[in-house]
Amino acid sequence: QLQLQESGPGLVKPSETLSLTCTVSGGSISGTTYYWGWIRQPPGKGLEWIGSVYFRGSTYSNPSLKSRLTISVDTSKNQFSLKLTSVTAADSAVYYCARQSCGTDCYSGVGHFDYWGQGTLVTVSS
């Protein structure tokens, strides 16, 4: 059974960088029919797609975050990561990592999220 687990600091100071890692177990991150994505949910609000990465390193990201965002993959560790710079209180949220299945036509970031991590709360505060 595929499992995803987010890890990283639960508290980040304003203007600093938020860094999270997602560790994938029970399957390989190098599958050709998957992307690996990050989604966040501010307390009491809806879901927001942050971005996704293919095992070969290509990424797609939310235009509203793109200038501050880096998503990368480490196939040797079966992990992918998120870095968001210059954070503010508006970046406080539960951050989820998820597998994005794109079927046989994996192109340009298509797909749906079929496996999710449990989520990790990140609070931006001094």
Added chain:
Amino acid sequence: QSALTQPASVSGSPGQSITISCTGTSSDVGVYTFVSWYQQHPGKAPKLMIYDVRNRPSGVSDRFSASKSGNTASLTISGLRAEDEADYYCSSYTSSRTLVFGGGTKVTVL
């Protein structure tokens, strides 16, 4: 990018059917079949209920069905049960090579 439009809340009695709408544009829902639906119970991670407009993953009840017409996708829950009470989100691929979620719909079982 703008979120897809969903009603804030929908309610129904046990055994009834309810439908949640998800309205996008000709740049997302209207042009792609990459529409999915997620169920989220409080404090839990979302769960995939429907993908590619109308397909159910293994293990999802056939009481959940979905369709799309023009710029609007719809999720129908038949034979409503207490455990269906949750938040539901739609999502679509867009022509900008991004993914967008709807604002979410709270389903209440009366």
